[in-house]
Amino acid sequence: MTARILLVDDAPEIQFLVRRTLDNRFLVESAGTLEEARKALAKGLFDLVLLDVVLPDGNGFEFFEEMRPSLGETPVLFLTGVNDMDNKVNAFRRGADDYLVKPVDPRELQARVEARLAKRGRSPEITFGELKVNLDRYEVSLTGNGSERPVxxxxxxxxxxxxxxxxxxxxxxxxxxIDEAWGAGVHVEERTVDKHVSSLRKKIGDASSYVKTVPGFGYMFSTERDEEAN
Known part of the structure; x- marks a missing residue:
């Protein structure tokens, strides 16, 4: 699956450089304002975010702090012309994954993006209790009593x-x-998603407690198992 990257930067020359550098390997979407970035994040899923500090409608640091809870483990790299130690420290203390200063060498940009994406997906097989998910082979299995069975x-x-x-x-x-499972632009009722999640939960048994319902919003996979799945 090709990784999707959101670039939040209002400078046309930076948008051009990033696309020229990364478009051959990744899908790059640009947002020139923080409001455009909010809409993009609300509509789609991204594997990495490149974020400037100074935007026409606000501050990248504040936006990062606002959006961080909803980004989960998505890497966020600051790509900015603000080059001083205080801002770098500020970014990392807020939880940024990297900080690149403009003008950036395209080779360094590509290397850092690739490193972050590789680190995020380093292990194709992830285990949560008895649930084992192989992200490369798209396989799911359950373990227990010394055995493993496919789901x-x-x-x-x-x-x-x-x-x-x-x-x-x-x-x-x-x-x-819906966009992920059926494809963008395909009309599917939201209730259909609920039915598929319900069926999924039944098939993975006790591991269904990882799949949380967030009322009014959707679903989340959480490694916390202290609450029952809804």
Missing amino acids: DLTPHELKILIRLVQNRGRVLSRNQL
Whole structure:
């Protein structure tokens, strides 16, 4: 699956440089304002965010702090002309994954982006208690009593689970899951997502407690198992 990158920067020359550098390997979407970035993040799922500090409608640091809870484990790299130690320290203390100063060498930009994406997906097989998910082979299994058995999920159920796992800790709306499982532009009722999640939960048994319902928003995969799945 090709990684999707959101670039939040209002400078046309930076948008051009990033696209020229990364478009051959990744899908890059640009947002020139923080409001455009909010809309992009609400509509779609991204594997990495490149964020400037000075935007026409606000401050990148404040935006980062605002959006961080909903981004889950998505890496955020600051790409900015603000080059002083106080701002770098500020970024890392807020939880940034990297800080690149403009003008940036395209080779360094590509290397840092690739390193962050590789680190995020380093292990194709992830285990949560008895639930084992292989992100490369799109396989799901349950372990217990010294054995392992595959879970027979439908393609839609599998895509929903994989995307939730990839964005664990982040709430995904039903529309986001529809775009992922059925494809963008395909008309699917939101209730259909609920039915697939319900079926998925039944098939993974006790591990269903990882799949949380967030009332009014959608679903989230959480490694916390202290609450029952709804």
